Amino acid sequence: MRLKDRVAIITGGGRGIGRETALLFASEGAKIVVCDVAQCGSDVADEIVSSGGEAIFVRTDVTDHRSCLEMAKSAVDAFARIDILINNAGIVRDARLVKMTEEDFDLVIKVNLKGAFNAAQAVAPVMIEQGSGKIINVASVVGLYGNFGQTNYVATKAGIIGMTKVWARELGRKGINVNAVAPGYTQTEMMDGVPEKVLQGMRDKTPLGRLGKPRDIANAYLFLASDESDYVHGTVLSVDGGLIP
Numbered sequence: 001m002r003l004k005d006r007v008a009i010i011t012g013g014g015r016g017i018g019r020e021t022a023l024l025f026a027s028e029g030a031k032i033v034v035c036d037v038a039q040c041g042s043d044v045a046d047e048i049v050s051s052g053g054e055a056i057f058v059r060t061d062v063t064d065h066r067s068c069l070e071m072a073k074s075a076v077d078a079f080a081r082i083d084i085l086i087n088n089a090g091i092v093r094d095a096r097l098v099k100m101t102e103e104d105f106d107l108v109i110k111v112n113l114k115g116a117f118n119a120a121q122a123v124a125p126v127m128i129e130q131g132s133g134k135i136i137n138v139a140s141v142v143g144l145y146g147n148f149g150q151t152n153y154v155a156t157k158a159g160i161i162g163m164t165k166v167w168a169r170e171l172g173r174k175g176i177n178v179n180a181v182a183p184g185y186t187q188t189e190m191m192d193g194v195p196e197k198v199l200q201g202m203r204d205k206t207p208l209g210r211l212g213k214p215r216d217i218a219n220a221y222l223f224l225a226s227d228e229s230d231y232v233h234g235t236v237l238s239v240d241g242g243l244i245p
Contacts, residue, residue: 184240
């Protein structure tokens with residue numbers, strides 16, 4: 001098992017890529033702290049426990065610094081350490097620049113960017129004291145090249161890439177690896193309601209000819225969380241079917 005007895009916090013762990021990651025990590029021997037603002041996170045933890053794994057659910061609002069501190073405390077109280085943080089929580093509120101509301105801009109920044117900061121700041125002291133840890137941030141290919149109608153989302157993902165580079169410099173000598181994954185077009189709940197014509201356009205743009213699956217991204221997280229990536233640091237790993245050459 002690649003993550004035997006490692007303790008992994010997964011934000012946004014109740015659905016989509018987060019859920020898939022929680023189940024995959026549990027199958028690889030990790031003890032899972034499923035964090036989500038919604039009750040669906042409890043269902044994921046229950047599923048892991050019913051399959052013979054170890055997991056707890058911690059209701060977490062990543063936009064709230066205090067909530068993230070409670071998340072880290074709950075993980076330590078339950079499992080005595082924190083080995084992995086998957087900064088997976090994220091939302092979209094798309095609109096063109098001239099139509100985007102201030103509220104939607106601010107909300108996406110708070111969840112996607114400040115949320116990652118809050119979670120990392122909450123777990124970093126624990127990892128520093130241990131002298132080890134893996135922080136994996138969720139960026140996006142759009143953070144590398146932009147995307148029409150996503151000023152707020154692209155800003156957060158470009159910011160995630162920047163924070164990853166900074167944290168890699170700050171935390172590397174403390175024994176903590178920090179990396180980011182930049183998914184391409186992936187079939188998750190965020191795609192619900194996207195017209196089929198648009199989805200087909202996404203497939204056509206992707207050299208592999210399909211959308212990503214949550215497991216594709218979870219597998220990348222698994223690599224970066226495992227010992228196999230111990231010398232991978234400050235890297236943005238694109239998992240996009242060849243969208244970015």
